[in-house]
Structures are given as C-alpha cells and as structure tokens.
Amino acid sequence: MxxxxxxxxxxxxxxxxxxxxxxxxxxxxxxxxxPTEIAWVVERSFGWTARYRRLNVIVERTTTHLIAFIEIAFVSILSRRLRRLIAQDSSA
Incomplete structure (x- = not known):
C-alpha cells in the first residue's frame, strides 16, 4: 500500500x-x-537514506552499483543503531 x-x-x-x-x-x-505504521516505515527509510549525499542524486552507471550503495547505507544505519543498543545494555 x-x-x-x-x-x-x-x-x-x-x-x-x-x-x-x-x-x-x-x-x-x-x-x-x-495504516500509519506501514506508511511511516517507508517514509522513515527514505529519510534515513536522504542523509547519504551520494544517494540524493543518482549518478551511478548501473543499477547494480546503485543497489550496492543503498545496501551500504542501510548497513551503516543499522550498525550505528546496534552499537547504541549494545551501549545501552552494558550501561544498564
């Protein structure tokens, strides 16, 4: 939807x-x-990737390169979130 x-x-x-x-x-x-939750997840993901300047203007030669940079962006985002969760668990 x-x-x-x-x-x-x-x-x-x-x-x-x-x-x-x-x-x-x-x-x-x-x-x-x-449902707000569904639309929010998609828009939030677009917002997260908007912080990566390379993804704001598509200049990649192939779709494979573009997909790779999107995957790299999400790995970066998720690794930072995991690092914060681990830091919270160790301080508690």
Whole structure:
C-alpha cells in the first residue's frame, strides 16, 4: 500500500514481476485509510537514506552499483543503531 505517488503502469509492472501487489490509496478519502505504521516505515527509510549525499542524486552507471550503495547505507544505519543498543545494555 502507498499513497497516490505510487501509481503508474511502470511501477505496477515491476511489482507484478516481483510478485508484489501495489495498491495506491488516497489517505482518508472514501473511508479508506492506509495504516500509519506501514506508511511511516517507508517514509522513515527514505529519510534515513536522504542523509547519504551520494544517494540524493543518482549518478551511478548501473543499477547494480546503485543497489550496492543503498545496501551500504542501510548497513551503516543499522550498525550505528546496534552499537547504541549494545551501549545501552552494558550501561544498564
């Protein structure tokens, strides 16, 4: 599920190829609402990757390189979060 920014034939074809059903919904209209938790997770992830300047403008030659840099960004994010959790556990 996603807001109306996730509609389009190209995205629908990509989702179908991956076995993902894409469902664009206008929030709060006609009694249909996207659960806040789902939309928040996606937007939060986009916000986290926005802090990496290399990912703000796509200049990679291949999609493989772009995917690798996205994976590196998330490994960095998750390793910092784990380090904070370990520090909290050891101080408690």
């Amino acid at each position: 996603g807001d109306l920014g996730y509609r389009g034939e190209r995205l629908a074809k990509a989702g179908a190829a991956l076995g993902i059903a894409i469902q664009p919904i206008a929030r709060g209209r006609n009694g249909v609402c996207i």
